[in-house]
């Protein structure tokens with residue numbers, strides 16, 4: 630079945646990446662549809678913040694339910710499907726392993742099955758994750774073996790292989806992005822980058838004096854979310870379906886992120902930050918850094934923002950938000 634040209638369906642449009650991707654695709658002239666598990670209950674804060682809620686069509690759909698997925702795919706017949714929906718917190722996945730793995734694994738297979746069942750010539754992007762690699766040592770490229778270190782990563786690794794299997798077995802145009810951490814003002818406070826920026830802002834405003842974090846010596850490859858949704862879109866425009874590592878290629882310690890954030894407020898982080906075992910994970914990744922050479926070569930994609938400029942952008946957005954609410 631031929632899909633509707635220049636139409637896209639985003640599973641998980643209410644999240645950070647869903648909002649930026651919707652904006653990116655609208656700018657390219659796409660008709661954009663998106664799902665939330667409960668349209669009536671979702672605030673769509675990201676779409677609202679970007680001022681585009683009224684430009685997209687939102688539908689309720691539950692990824693773990695094949696009928697729910699097939700119905701929306703059949704109704705929209707999108708040229709491109711992006712699967713961004715999942716329980717996406719690594720920390721929470723240790724407390725909710727079944728829900729996390731189920732939402733990622735069954736959700737991905739249900740979309741693949743719906744495309745196959747309906748015989749749609751739809752291109753499919755799946756949000757996999759750098760977490761699949763575990764500790765990377767050297768910068769990870771697409772050939773590095775997986776070593777998941779959380780239930781979240783186990784689910785993302787399984788869904789990565791499901792996508793590869795459906796591509797090979799059924800000739801679907803299906804690919805996974807192995808995306809490293811990417812941040813923006815749309816991230817909820819549960820994520821450490823927002824916790825740090827908001828914590829430093831609160832200390833600067835004398836609302837509190839202390840910020841409590843987990844391990845500070847781990848290193849991550851942090852990028853800017855709007856750059857990363859551009860990479861997702863490019864993957865579906867490429868001639869052949871392939872998997873790509875999307876990263877800045879720069880690793881920074883969490884401690885350096887904290888330092889950069891506190892400096893923006895003229896504060897010395899060592900006077901305010903304490904660590905607590907309660908925030909440490911049962912198993913964590915000490916170094917995670919990616920090698921985006923393939924994406925640069927084949928997609929012409931390159932990250933435009935790295936640490937500490939990323940921190941500057943997050944702080945700037947936080948200050949603007951606080952000024953507006955006064």
Ligand code: NAP
Pocket residue numbers: 641642643644645646647664665666667671692712713714715716717718728729732756757758759808809810811812
């Ligand atoms: P996000 O803000 O958490 O958005 C994901 C969306 O998935 C949520 O808005 C939610 O929508 C839906 N969802 C949450 N729990 C679910 C569950 N148990 N079952 C089904 N759906 C659920 O995530 P994001 O940062 O935009 O990331 C998008 C995707 O990329 C995710 O799959 C994430 O794991 C992956 N990823 C993100 C990063 C990153 O650094 N941001 C890096 C690598 C990979 P409703 O509540 O409206 O249903």
